[in-house]
Amino acid sequence: MMAFTLSVTGCKSALSTYYSPALQLDGEYECGLIFLSTFNSIPNIDHNNNKFFYGDNGVxxxxxxxxxLSDINDYLKNNxxxxxxxxTCNxxxxxxxxxxxxxxxxxxxGSIGRILGFGSEILKANILHESLFPVSILPSTIIRIECDIVSGSYINGKPSHIIYEFAPNVPPGYRIIEIPKNLIYFPVNQNTVSEINVRIxxxxxxxxxxxxxxxxxxxxLRRKC
Incomplete structure (x- = not known):
């Protein structure tokens, strides 16, 4: 065959798809991402940074x-x-x-301090403190799609398997639909495809x-021109 459309679905950020029989590529092929859909539910607070420690042993x-930031303020004030x-934010x-x-x-x-712009420090009571760094409220500014059957991309001078990346442009809770306007193809690095691993x-x-x-x-997936 000259071309294939391959669908990968799941509920994880690391997915594997298996092909039986394996796809036999008779020649040089290239691959590009043509569609991605998910929901923007990426958290900026999880088990790594969700603790507010205060006083002698309060948490x-x-x-x-x-x-x-206003949601964090409301939650902490209520508790x-x-x-x-x-x-507040300047x-x-x-x-x-x-x-x-x-x-x-x-x-x-596990402190929430870094997301609020603070370092690893103790803030004394009854003093208004200003963070040294800007608030870091965005969970991710770039979403990268890595596909192990392609090569030809680089990150900071090092080879990678990144097939596409983009900046999410919808608020939390909304569906992300990404359809590349200028489709970029990358060389496929194998002649027999029995498994494809994708990571977000x-x-x-x-x-x-x-x-x-x-x-x-x-x-x-198409034969290289």
């Missing part, structure tokens, strides 16, 4: 999800029954201002947490 765990708390510098009537411990593992990554090449949302993508 609040924020449920996994996608939060704006901090024994102290005064306020979290819209000019994008740094955050935080006040609490008890010490805040951003130095502990962020800009740091870490697997994205899709929170078990359904993922659909289609690949176009």
């Amino acid at each position: 609040i765990e924020i449920p996994e999800g996608s939060y704006e 901090l029954k024994d102290c005064t708390f306020k979290l 819209n000019n510098t994008l740094n955050t201002n935080i006040f609490c009537s008890k010490d805040i411990h951003f130095e502990k593992i 990554l962020d800009e740091n090449n870490n697997l994205l947490n899709l929170r078990n949302e359904q993922l659909h993508l289609y690949l176009h």
Whole structure:
């Protein structure tokens, strides 16, 4: 055959599809992503950064999800029954201002401090503190699709299997539909395809947490002209 359309679906950010019998490629082939669909449920708060430590031994765990700064402020205020708390953002510098009537411990593992622009530090009680860094509220600025049967792409000078990348442009909870306008094909690195492994990554090449949302993508495999 001269061309194939390959569908890959699932609820994980690392998917494998098996072919029996294997696809026999009689010549040089190339592959490109033609369609991707999922939901933008990528969390900016998960088990790695969802803890707010305060006082001697107080801790609040924020449920996994996608939060704006105001949502974080509301959740913490509603659950901090024994102290005064306020979290705001400086819209000019994008740094955050935080006040609490008890010490805040951003130095502990799993702290929410980094997403708020703070380092590994202890914030003293009853002082208005401004973060050193801008708030880091976006969970991912780039979505990368890696496909192990292709080659020819590079990241910072190193070979990779990235077949496509894009910036999500819909709010949390909305469907992401990505159809490349200028389709780019990459060389297929094998003559017999019995398995295709696809991974959905962020800009740091870490697997994205899709929170078990359904993922659909289609690949176009064709003989090289």
